[in-house]
Amino acid sequence: MSVKRIIPILIALLVHRVPLGAQDPAVPQLPMTIVRDAEGGATLRAVRLDLPLKVDGKLDERLYDMALPISDFIQTEPKPGEPATEKTEVWISFDHANVYVSVRAWESRPERVIANEMRRDNNTIWQNDGVGFSFDTFYDRRNDYLFNVNPVGGRTDGHVMNEGTINNNDWNPVWNFATAKFENGWTVEAAIPFKSLRYRGGSSQVWGFQMRRNNRWKNEISYLTAVSDGRSFNGVNQMSRAATLVGIEAPAGSRNIEVKPYAVGSVTSDVTAIPKINNKADGDLGLDVKYGLTQNLTADVTFNTDFAQVEADEQQINLTRFSLFFPEKREFFLENQGLFQFGATNNFASSNQVPILFYSRRIGLDNEREIPIRAGGRLTGRVGRYSIGALTIGTKNYAPASVPAANFAVMRIKRDILRKSSIGTIFTRRSALVNRPGSNEAYGVDAALAFYNNLAINSYWARANTEGLTTDNESHRLQLDYNADRYGVQAERLAVGANFSPEAGYVQRKDMRSHYAMLRFSPRPKSIRSVRKFSLQASFSNIDDGRGGLETRTSIAQFGIEFQNSDRFNINYSDNYEFLKRPFSIVSGVPIPVGGYNFGNLHTEYTLGVGRTVSGVVSLDQGGFYSGNKTSVGYRTGRVKISPKVSLEPGITLNHITLPVGTFNTNLVSSRATYTMTPFMFISALIQYNSITHAVSTNARFRWEYTAGSELFVVYNDNRDTLTSGFPDLQNRSLIVKVNRLFRF
Numbered sequence: 089m090s091v092k093r094i095i096p097i098l099i100a101l102l103v104h105r106v107p108l109g110a111q112d113p114a115v116p117q118l119p120m121t122i123v124r125d126a127e128g129g130a131t132l133r134a135v136r137l138d139l140p141l142k143v144d145g146k147l148d149e150r151l152y153d154m155a156l157p158i159s160d161f162i163q164t165e166p167k168p169g170e171p172a173t174e175k176t177e178v179w180i181s182f183d184h185a186n187v188y189v190s191v192r193a194w195e196s197r198p199e200r201v202i203a204n205e206m207r208r209d210n211n212t213i214w215q216n217d218g219v220g221f222s223f224d225t226f227y228d229r230r231n232d233y234l235f236n237v238n239p240v241g242g243r244t245d246g247h248v249m250n251e252g253t254i255n256n257n258d259w260n261p262v263w264n265f266a267t268a269k270f271e272n273g274w275t276v277e278a279a280i281p282f283k284s285l286r287y288r289g290g291s292s293q294v295w296g297f298q299m300r301r302n303n304r305w306k307n308e309i310s311y312l313t314a315v316s317d318g319r320s321f322n323g324v325n326q327m328s329r330a331a332t333l334v335g336i337e338a339p340a341g342s343r344n345i346e347v348k349p350y351a352v353g354s355v356t357s358d359v360t361a362i363p364k365i366n367n368k369a370d371g372d373l374g375l376d377v378k379y380g381l382t383q384n385l386t387a388d389v390t391f392n393t394d395f396a397q398v399e400a401d402e403q404q405i406n407l408t409r410f411s412l413f414f415p416e417k418r419e420f421f422l423e424n425q426g427l428f429q430f431g432a433t434n435n436f437a438s439s440n441q442v443p444i445l446f447y448s449r450r451i452g453l454d455n456e457r458e459i460p461i462r463a464g465g466r467l468t469g470r471v472g473r474y475s476i477g478a479l480t481i482g483t484k485n486y487a488p489a490s491v492p493a494a495n496f497a498v499m500r501i502k503r504d505i506l507r508k509s510s511i512g513t514i515f516t517r518r519s520a521l522v523n524r525p526g527s528n529e530a531y532g533v534d535a536a537l538a539f540y541n542n543l544a545i546n547s548y549w550a551r552a553n554t555e556g557l558t559t560d561n562e563s564h565r566l567q568l569d570y571n572a573d574r575y576g577v578q579a580e581r582l583a584v585g586a587n588f589s590p591e592a593g594y595v596q597r598k599d600m601r602s603h604y605a606m607l608r609f610s611p612r613p614k615s616i617r618s619v620r621k622f623s624l625q626a627s628f629s630n631i632d633d634g635r636g637g638l639e640t641r642t643s644i645a646q647f648g649i650e651f652q653n654s655d656r657f658n659i660n661y662s663d664n665y666e667f668l669k670r671p672f673s674i675v676s677g678v679p680i681p682v683g684g685y686n687f688g689n690l691h692t693e694y695t696l697g698v699g700r701t702v703s704g705v706v707s708l709d710q711g712g713f714y715s716g717n718k719t720s721v722g723y724r725t726g727r728v729k730i731s732p733k734v735s736l737e738p739g740i741t742l743n744h745i746t747l748p749v750g751t752f753n754t755n756l757v758s759s760r761a762t763y764t765m766t767p768f769m770f771i772s773a774l775i776q777y778n779s780i781t782h783a784v785s786t787n788a789r790f791r792w793e794y795t796a797g798s799e800l801f802v803v804y805n806d807n808r809d810t811l812t813s814g815f816p817d818l819q820n821r822s823l824i825v826k827v828n829r830l831f832r833f
Contacts, residue, residue, distance in 0.1 A: 115334055121179065122158045122331075128314050130331035132158055132297055135181040141188050143277045145268030151181055157192070161301055161310040166620050166652065168317050168573075172310035174273075176219070176301045182336050186279040189235075191219050193301065195273040200305040202699055203239040204732050206764040207772075209257065212727060212735070213242040214321070215698035217304045219276065222248070224296025224327045225287035226470065230508050232296065232327050233261075233285060239274040240732045241267050241767035247426060249475075251508055252325040253536060253544070254429050258422030261285075262797045262830070283344050283832065286384050286469065293338050298323070298330040305699060307620070307654045316541040318573030326541075328507060346378040348797070350828035352394055358820040365820075376420070385469035385476070390420055393461040393481075395452070396824045397801035400787035403776050405741055405756050407718075409672040410596045413440060414449065421448035424468040427477040428500050430514045431534045431548035431565055440596060443563050443584060445530050445550060446498050446516050447594035451481050454491050454522065460484040475502040475512075494520040496592050508538035514550075516592040526555030530590035532563075542572040552590045560585040560599075560634060576608030576625075586634055597631075600639070604629040623648035625660075633669075641665040654697030662689050666714065674745070675780055678752055680714050687712025701729045704738075716747035735762045755779040768793040777810070784808045784816050797830030 116123040116133045124130045135155050142149065157177035163170045175194040182188060195201060205212040218238035224231060230251055236244040243265060246257040261284035267276045287293060299312045300323065313331050315323030323329070352372050358365040374392035381387055395418045404412050416422055430445045452461045464481030477500040485493040495518075502512035515531045532550025539545070549564045567580040586599035606627035613619055624647055631640040646660035667684045674680060689711030696703045704726030710719050721742045728736040737760040744753050755777070762772040773788040786806040793799050803824040808816035 132333045134335040137183045145266035162314045165309040189278045202304040205242045221299040229328045248325045254426035256426035293336040295333040296330040297333040300324040344380040345833040347831045348376040352826040354824045356822040388466040444594040473504040492520040511535045518591040528591035544569045557587040561587040578606040580604040602631045621650040656695035685714045719744045801826040
C-alpha cells in the first residue's frame with residue numbers, strides 16, 4: 089500500500105480524542121507546595137504575592153519563609169530513578185503581571201561549578217551547570233515554553249512542540265532574571281510576564297511544569313518528576329511526565345500590542361562593484377508590530393524589514409555534488425519557526441535529504457545576496473486543538489542579480505490527536521521565479537504519531553506545481569523510529585520526484601527513492617566506573633533514481649563510548665558506492681568523471697568534555713574518495729576556557745585529496761572571540777579563512793540590550809582577497825549602526 093493511501097487512513101482512525109490518563113495527585117495546601125502520588129506524579133501550588141518580587145537572586149523575601157520549597161529531584165543520568173545527589177529547592181509564585189520561578193541550588197563542592205557563558209542563546213549554556221524549567225500553559229501534555237539559566241547569568245529560551253519533536257530555540261520573549269551565589273551553592277530568580285506567554289482563556293489556570301537540574305561537574309541530570317529512560321537532557325520537554333501546576337490566576341486576556349521601530353545607518357565600500365563604491369553613506373527606518381488578536385492568536389506585521397545586525401553564516405566546504413544547507417538566523421523568521429516545519433525529521437541520517445517545503449532563507453536572500461523586503465505579515469497561534477500559522481511577505485525587484493519582485497505565502501494547520509500525535513497540512517506559494525517564468529505552489533499533508541514513550545511513526549505526502557512541470561512532481565516519506573535508552577531501531581522510505589521543486593522551500597536531491605535502516609544497542613556497564621554507556625550501531629541506506637538505477641549505497645558500522653566525565657569517543661567505518669550520471673567538479677579544474685565508484689572511509693572522533701580547559705570535537709577521516717583518497721583532520725565546536733566573560737571558539741577543517749587528475753588541499757579556519765560585559769551586553773568577532781574562495785572575512789558585532797526587548801547594534805563587516813601578495817586586499821567592507829525600541833501596551 090502506498091504512503092499516499094496510508095495517510096488518509098491514519099487520519100480517519102486517529103482524529104478522535106482520547107483521555108489523557110490517570111488522575112493527578114491531590115492539590116497541596118500551603119505551606120506545602122507539592123504533593124506526590126504513588127505513580128510518580130506530582131501536583132504543585134503557585135503562591136499568590138501581594139507585592140512583586142524584587143528580582144535580584146537573593147531569595148530574602150517573605151515568600152521563602154512562608155512556603156515550603158518544591159524539592160526531592162530524581163536522577164535520569166547517570167543512575168535513572170535514584171534521588172539526585174545535590175539538593176534543589178524551587179518556589180513558583182505570581183502576581184498580577186508575572187509568573188516567578190525561584191531556585192536555590194545547593195552544591196557540595198561550589199568551587200567545581202562549571203559556568204563560563206553569559207551570552208543569551210549561546211549553545212555553551214547547555215553544557216554548563218544550570219537549571220531549565222518548562223511551562224505547558226495549555227495543559228495539553230505535549231507543548232511547552234522552555235527557559236534555562238546558568239549560575240553566571242547566561243540564559244536560553246525556546247518554544248517546544250510535541251515533546252521535543254520540534255524545537256524553536258530562537259524564540260526570545262521578554263523576561264527578567266538574576267542569579268547570585270551563597271556559601272553552599274547558587275540561586276536564581278526569574279520573572280516571566282504573562283504578556284510573554286500564551287495560555288487558555290479564563291482567570292483560573294492549570295499548567296504543566298517541569299524542571300531540570302544539570303550538575304555538569306558531576307555529569308548528573310535530575311528532574312522534578314521522573315522522565316523516561318534515555319531522555320537525558322531533553323526530559324524537560326516530556327510534558328506527559330511533567331507535574332501539574334495549580335493556583336495561578338492569570339490576568340484577563342488583553343489584546344497585547346508591541347511596537348518596535350528601528351533606525352539604521354551604514355557606510356559601505358566595495359571595490360568589486362561597477363562602478364566602485366567608496367564610503368557610501370545610507371540610512372533607513374522600519375517598524376515591527378505585534379498585536380494579540382485573541383489570547384491565543386497573534387498577528388505580526390513588518391515594514392521595510394532590515395537584518396543588518398545578523399551574524400554572518402559560518403562557512404562550509406562542499407565536497408559533494410549537492411547544495412549546502414545554511415540555518416536561518418533572522419529574528420523575524422525564527423519566531424514560531426517550528427510551527428511551519430512539515431514532515432517531522434527526527435534524528436535520521438537521511439534528514440538532510442528530506443525536502444523542506446518552507447525554507448525562510450528563500451525570502452530576502454539569493455546566493456548570499458540580500459534582496460530588499462517591502463513588508464510582510466504573519467498570524468500564529470492556537471484555536472482549541474489546532475495550531476495555525478500563516479505568513480505573507482513581499483520582496484522588491486533586485487536588478488543586479490535579475491531577481492524579480494515576488495510575494496511569498498505560507499499556510500500551515502496542525503491538529504493534535506491522541507496524547508502526543510498530530511496531523512497537518514501546508515500550502516506555500518511563490519509568485520515569481522528566478523530562472524523561469526510563472527509561479528510555484530506546493531502543498532502536502534503530514535502525520536506525526538507518537539506511541540508509548542519511545543516509538544514514533546512519521547509520514548508525509550506533498551506535491552509541487554510549476555508551470556511546464558506537471559509530472560513526477562510529488563514526494564512522500566514513511567519513517568519509524570524506536571529510540572529507547574538501551575535499544576534503537578529506525579526504518580525509512582523516502583521518495584522525491586525529478587520535478588518536485590517547492591520554490592519557497594529547499595530540496596537537496598531530486599529524482600530519488602531512498603531506503604534506510606538502523607539498529608542500535610547501548611548498554612550501561614556496571615563494572616567499568618569510568619564508562620557511562622557503550623553504543624554499537626549498524627546502518628544501511630540505498631538510493632535509486634526514479635527508474636530504479638542504483639546511485640548511492642552506504643553501509644556503516646559504529647562503536648561509541650560515553651564516559652562519566654562527559655568525554656565521548658566514536659569510531660565508524662563506512663562502505664560507500666556512488667554512481668555519477670554526469671561529471672562534477674569538486675573544486676575548479678578537478679572533475680570527477682562519469683562512472684561507478686566503490687570506496688571506504690574510517691572516521692574517528694573524540695569529544696573533549698566542557699569541563700576541560702579546551703573542549704570540542706577532534707576528528708580524523710582516512711579512506712577512499714571516488715577514484716582516489718582523502719585524509720581529513722578537523723576540530724569543531726571548539727572552546728578555550730578563559731573566563732565567564734571571555735571566550736575563544738576556534739575551528740579548523742583540513743582536507744588532503746589525491747585523485748588521478750591531481751592532488752589538492754582545502755582548508756577552512758575560523759575563530760570567534762567574545763567579550764561579554766554583562767548578560768545583556770557583548771562584543772564578538774568571527775574571522776574565517778576559506779582556501780577555496782581565497783578569502784578572509786571578518787564579522788564583528790556589538791550588542792547591548794539597554795532595556796528589555798530594546799537593542800543597540802554596531803556591526804563591522806570586512807572581506808579580503810588572499811591571492812594578492814602581502815596583506816590581503818580589501819574587497820568590501822561596511823560599518824552599520826542600528827537601534828530599536830520596544831513599546832508594550
